[in-house]
Amino acid sequence: MIASRPRSVSQHLTPLALALALVVGLILGLTWGALRIQVTLAGFLNGESLWSKAQKQAVIDLEIYAQDGRADALADYRKNMRVLGADRWARDAIASGHYDHAAVWRAFRSAGVIPDAIDGMIFIMGHFSSAPYMKPAIDAWYSTDDTIDGLDRIAGDLQRAHADGSITPAMVATARARIAEANHFIGPRADTFSAQIADGAAWIGTVLFLAVLAVAIAASLLWLRMARRILQGIRSSEERYRLLFDSANDAIMMIDESGGRILEANNTARAWISSARVPLAGRRFDDLFANGLQSKPKGGATGTLLDDNTGGLRQVEIESNLVDWDGRQVRQAIIRDISERMAIERERRVAAEALAGIAEGVIITDAERRVVSVNAAHAEITGFGLHEMLGRRLDEMRRLPDGEPLPESIWSALAGGRHWSGEVQSRRYDGSTYPEQLSISAIRDAQHRVLHYVAVFSNVHEAKAQRQRLEHLATHDPLTGLANRAAFERQCNAAIAAAGRLRTAVAVLFIDLDAFKIVNDSYSHAMGDRVLCKIAERIRKQISATDMAGRIGGDEFTVLLGRLELREDAGIVAERLLANLAAPIVMDEYEIVLSASIGIAGYPLDGADATTLIANADAAMYTAKSSERNALRFYTPLMQANARQRLQLVSELRRALANDEFSLRYQPSMDLRSGHIEAVEALLRWQHPERGELSPGEFIPVAESLGLIRSIDEWVLRAACAQIREWDRAGMPKFRVAVNVSARWLAHPAFISGLGKAMRDFQIPSRRLALEITEGAMLRLGDETQRTMHVLHELGIEVAIDDFGTGYSSMAYLKLPSVSWLKIDRSFVTSLPHDANDVAIVEAILAMARSLGLRTIAEGIEHEAQHEFLRKAGCDEGQGYLYSYPLPAAALERLLNPRQTPARLSLVPPKQQS
Structure with a gap:
């Protein structure tokens, strides 16, 4: 590195020296050119001098000849005229542009012009005759031509006169005058x-x-500028050299070859080895290494350990070579830290071992896709070892899932610098195939050319199976295996799109099991799940392979029928389903009989998308269930209107609860023997802001079906308790107040706590409050019936079984401790005493109640005959319009004013009070 410095300076100075020589040569050349021009001008001056002298001498010689007639004077005149003629001829030849250079050169030479100036004169007269100073001079020269010719004529005349002796003084005088005139011109x-x-x-x-x-x-300025730039370049080169030398990542030292001592070192070497107290210069090079150098490095790379300034050892590699440095032999040593490289090599060995041990198969190929290496997992997965795979193409054993060869687009993508990943079908050693997740990358050189391909693969058979199971769970009901709601809607939309193209019909059947909750409550939820699976199996058997069944929740099922000619064709399948679902289901030792209600909606009449069809089929099912169970109904727009009306009613019910639009009416219950009012039944009314007062039958079923009944029941209970407290404060008689409880509120875990809290909040004695519960509510309570009745008995609350004899009666609940009353339904009272069947039923109920120690209340008494029959039959109390309509609290207070005698009420029904 340092040995190159003199050569670098000489390389920088050589152009400078050449430029200086060029400047000197240019100046010398210009000087020579100037001298040549001066010589040419000197020639002009010389020629001018000769020409001027010749013409002047010619005039003098001619005048002498004219006066004396001397022959030598005439000869001198002729000689001078030849000079003038030669110059004139050469001038005219050059001016013509077509001339013999040699002849012109001889003409000027004969006229006495300096030979070295002749060529320059010819060039100037040929190319610069119009130049300043040259043109006036040549014009003056041309202007004397005629006059000189006149002198020549005068000489001829004189020569002839002297020859024949006719010369006269007058002739001489004339000639001299003409000569003087010419000379003057x-x-x-x-x-x-x-x-x-x-x-x-x-x-x-x-x-x-x-x-x-x-x-x-x-x-000179250019040379100086060039010299300055070159010197700056030399200084910059020197600085760059020093910067490179000092900033090199490797330690660089110059060592005296003869003594082995360090002459110079860069910053890296000083940072690695030296310290402030021990400088590097002058130290022996061998002493820097642990245990010294085993051999003096002479080219190549030698590995050893370097003692660094921290007291540790640094793994290094030394490269050295002899250089000529300022005229002496110096060894340049480059010390490279290879600790990181050695660590990388160790990491590579670890990576290679890890690659051999990973679970995924790895294949390395050359640029032609021929296998050069595989790992151990490759043999475990495919059965092919390295020996069987060497030289074989990567894509030889693999196909796309559809059996086609791997396309060239894969390799094009890899050639474009991208990564490829996908699923392929791979072949094992035994010929079997398996699904494989394959990922391929390319390894490239510095020129971006592919050197190797690296393929990583794994057997995804189990993963695919698991994914398929998850996909099945995502689209199917986990209990029955039928399609879930999302999958059903997707398939329904696809069927609608196909029907739109083929101009066919599609139908959706919405199936809801009737009274399925009884199965769960009577047997168990596990039994209920088994029944649902059986129902799903029956539905699946009644539809074709191209149709679809789904379960969208609880005991609700849907069926998709595609490619129908008419929507009404779905009725045949629905009838078949009704009959099949009504057949008994045998589970263990039980025989379970169910029925279903089916609603049908079809495309294109009833909707253009899955959501609309399902909603409309649901509305049709609701109509079937409301009118008669175990039936089917086709959707009509009125059904959806009813459904929208129900939804609107829900919103209005919530508003009614918030705005206190509900109120209670109280209908008295009479002791049939004494005529005294023993109790009142709290009956709910809704003061609708637009429709006026509504009875419970208009909104309670909707509230029950849509989950609002609990809130309404809670309001009724607390309103009744508040009214009891008001009556007690007003000194009213201590009669019993009966409150109706729905099945949903009775079965709710918060029912007992809510009842107790209301009684505590309003300080109501338990004997003042009675609950009326229908047979259906008792049955829906299921296993919790006995516990709830016992708790009510402990609270001192009496329970009346409402609508007795109209439901699926189980006599076991009549023995529960809190049950104290049976209410005979109005359907059995209306035809008394004329209908023998009703008479027998009422008498049987009264006899059973007496046997069980229960009291009885008859509903719907409107005639005196009904009153007399029930009184004589032994019924305890009666309600009906014969005694009183349901009354507001204020009207009831007036009726039961303590200051009036509360004897028996009139048997004539009073007018209804608002």
């Missing part, structure tokens, strides 16, 4: 020619001097 012009040539020579000399001076200055 030629003289100024010759002076002009001389002055112009002299001034031109001076001007050209000045221009040449300035030009040479300017060029010399410019060349």
Whole structure:
């Protein structure tokens, strides 16, 4: 590195020296050119001098000849005229542009012009005859031609006169006058020619001097600038060298070859080895290494351990070579820290071992996709070892899942620098195949050319099976295996789209089991699940393979029928389903009989999407269940209107609870023997802001079906308790107040606590409150019936069984301790005493009640005959319009005013009070 410094300086200085030589040569060349021009101008001046002298001498010689007739004077005249003629001929030849250079050169030479100036004169007269000073001079020269020719004529005339002796003084005088006139004309012009040539020579000399001076200055400045840049380059090169030397990541040292001592070291070497107290320069190179150097490095790389300034050892590699440094042999040593490289090599060995031990198979191929290496997992997964795979193509054993070869697009994507991953079908050694998740990447060189392909794969058979199970769970009901709601809706939308193209119909059947809750309550939820599975199996058997069954929740099922000619064609399948679902189901030792209600909605009449069809089929099912169970109904727009009305009613019921729109009416219950009022039944009314007063039959069923009945029951209970407290404070008689309880509120875990809290909040004695519960509510309570009745008995609350004899009666609950009353339903009272069947039923109920020690209340008494029959039959109390309509609290207070005698009420029904 350091040995290159002198060569680098000489390389920098060589252009500078060449530039200096070029500047000197340029200045010398310009100077030589100026000299040549000066020589040419000197030739012009010389020629001018000869020409001027020749014409002047010719005039003198001619005048002597004219006066004396001397032959030598004429000869001298002729000689001078030849000089003028030669110059004139050469001038005219050059001006013509077509001339013999040699002849012109000889003409000027014969006229006495300096030989070295002739070529320059010819060039200037040929190319610069119009130049300043040159043109006036040549014009003056041309202007004397005629006059000189006149002198020649005068000489001829004189020569002839002297020859024949006819010369006279007058002739001589005339000739001398003409000669004087010619001389007078030629003289100024010759002076002009001389002055112009002299001034031109001076001007050209000045221009040449300035030009040479300017060029010399410019060349010198350029050379100086070049020299400065070169010197800056030398300094920059020196600084870069020093910067590179000191900032190199490797330690660099210059060692005296003869003594082995360090002459110079860079910053990295000082940072690794030196300290402030022990400088590196002058130390022996061998002493820097642990246990010294075993051999002196001579080219190549030698590994050893370096003692660093922390007291530790650094693993290094040394490269050295001899260089000429300032005229002496010096060894340049480059010390490279290979600790990281060694660590990387160890990591590579670990990675190679890890690669061999990973569970995924790994294949490495060359650029032609031929296998060069595989790991151990490859043999475990495929059965092919490295020996069987060497040289085989990666894609030879693999196909796409559909059996097609791997497309070229995979390799095109890899060639484009992308990664490829996908599922393929791979072949094992035994010929079997398995699904494989394959990932391929390319390893490239510095020129981005593919060197190797690396493929990582794994057997995804189990993962696919698990994924399929998860996908099945995501789209199917886990209990029955039927499609869930989301999958059913997707398939329904697809069927609707196909029907739109084929102009066919699609039908959705909404199936709801009737009274399925009784199965759960009477047997168990596990038994109920088994029944649901059996129902699903029956539904599946009644539809074709192209149709679809689903369970969307609880005991609700849906069926999708596609490619129907008409919506009504679904009725055949629905009838078949009704008959099949009504057949007894045998579970263990039990025989369970169920029925179903089915609603049917079809595309395109009843909706254009799955959500609408299912909602409309649900509305049709609700109508079937409401009118008669075990029936089917086709959807009509009125059903949806009823459904919307129910939804609107829910919103209005919530508003009614919030705005206190409910009120209670109280209907007295009479002792049939004494005529005294023994109790009142709290009956709910709704003062609708638009429809006026509504009876419970108009909104209670909707509240029960949509989950609002509990809130309403709670309001009724607390309102009744509050009214009892008001009556007690007003000194009213202590009669019993009966409150109706729905099945949902009775079965709710918070019922008992809510009842106790209401009684505590309003300080109501338990004897003042009675609960009326229907047979259906008792049955829905299921296993909790006995516990709830015992708790009510402990609270001192009496229970009346309402609508007795109209439901699925189980006589066991009549023995429960809190049950004290049986209410005979109005359906048995209406035809008394004329209908023998009703008479027998009522008498049987009264006899059973007396046997069980229960008291009885008859509902719906409207005639005196009914009153007399029930009184004589032994019924304890009666309710009906014969005695009183349901009354507001204020009206009842007036009726039961303690100041009036509460004897028996009139048997004539009073007018209804508002």
